[in-house]
Amino acid sequence: GAGVSQTPSNKVTEKGKYVELRCDPISGHTALYWYRQSLGQGPEFLIYFQGTGAADDSGLPNDRFFAVRPEGSVSTLKIQRTERGDSAVYLCASSLIPGNEQFFGPGTRLTVL
């Protein structure tokens, strides 16, 4: 599998619960991006990693959202105290270096009941 992979593909949770979404970027890609997409809208930028560090987290909507990439490869997006408004498809993308083509994974569809 040479593409970006994301797990789980679907996640249903209850309001107030904690969730973790995982992204495996393309091997060797140094830049990793998280987006979320609501129905009928374009993806919305959340956070961008260059290596292990968050280079830009200006898109995170509030402090319930957090992401890590401890070894510069796999990344986990963490959402605390989920709200119904967090329901969306969470997309991950990676690029070889910043400014190159970004390749997207299939997304995780999060539903908060």
Next chain:
Amino acid sequence: SQQGEEDPQALSIQEGENATMNCSYKTSINNLQWYRQNSGRGLVHLILIRSNEREKHSGRLRVTLDTSKKSSSLLITASRAADTASYFCGAGNMLTFGGGTRLMVKP
């Protein structure tokens, strides 16, 4: 605020016709990327065009970029039913997208 805005929001054409979609953005960028999306899941990368390029081709796709007008266009020639999808432009490094153009190609 969203940087890339696609126009039109929806486009319906017959197979074999050309489809043109436009994108406008607000601030200076180093590159712009076009994507296709089916069924609301992952985006498929089509073309990246850099700020020092004016036109780029890939198969039946032609992308232009006008940095003075902060706009880009995607032309799909000889469209096929399989081209039916939503198309998005993403501007800048942390891609900012508009609402997309929903293209329907009728067989």
